[in-house]
Amino acid sequence: MEIMVVHQEDSSIMRKTIVILMTLGSLCLLSCNNQKNISNENVLIQEEMITKDITFIPEGVCSQQIDISVINDTIRSVTFTKGCPGNTFAVAQLVEGMQIDDAIAKLEGITCKEKSTSCPDQLAKALKSMK
Numbered sequence: 001m002e003i004m005v006v007h008q009e010d011s012s013i014m015r016k017t018i019v020i021l022m023t024l025g026s027l028c029l030l031s032c033n034n035q036k037n038i039s040n041e042n043v044l045i046q047e048e049m050i051t052k053d054i055t056f057i058p059e060g061v062c063s064q065q066i067d068i069s070v071i072n073d074t075i076r077s078v079t080f081t082k083g084c085p086g087n088t089f090a091v092a093q094l095v096e097g098m099q100i101d102d103a104i105a106k107l108e109g110i111t112c113k114e115k116s117t118s119c120p121d122q123l124a125k126a127l128k129s130m131k
Contacts, residue, residue, distance in 0.1 A: 048072070056126035060117045063088055066126050073100050075127075083119050091120050100127050 049071055056066040063083030069076040075095050080088035095103045104124045112118035 051076075052130055054126065054130055056122070056129065058117075058119065058122035058126070060115055061112065061119050061122050063119050063122070066119075066123055068123075068126055068130065070100060070130055074098070075100065075103060078123065080119060088119050091123065095123070100131060103127055 052068075052070045054068050056068065057064070058066055061083065063080045065081035067077075067079040067081075069078075075098050078092035078095055080092060091107075095107075104127050107120040107127075108124040110118045110120045110124075
């Protein structure tokens with residue numbers, strides 16, 4: 001009889017051990033799957049970011065070049081080469097973070113002195129070319 005009792009106790013311990021191991025294994029699998037999902041979400045977020053960079057040669061103004069970087073239709077940076085340094089720098093700073101369409105709406109049609117265009121107007125044309 002003692003042998004049977006020892007055997008039953010061993011059997012009970014083994015069952016408990018198996019349940020614990022199965023639970024730990026399930027938790028591990030859940031954890032691994034969650035990490036894969038998080039990793040996949042990061043990949044999707046990175047894939048959705050569309051970066052566009054252009055160099056635009058303006059016409060009829062003092063500036064000779066406009067370099068523009070856009071991420072997902074949001075202006076990241078603008079750099080004018082030549083032109084009126086204070087004004088072009090100010091315009092570049094003001095449009096950073098703006099949506100392309102909003103910047104075009106604000107800048108399009110601005111003239112400089114007797115010219116039919118301006119650096120801001122040329123920036124609007126450059127932005128239109130990126131759409």
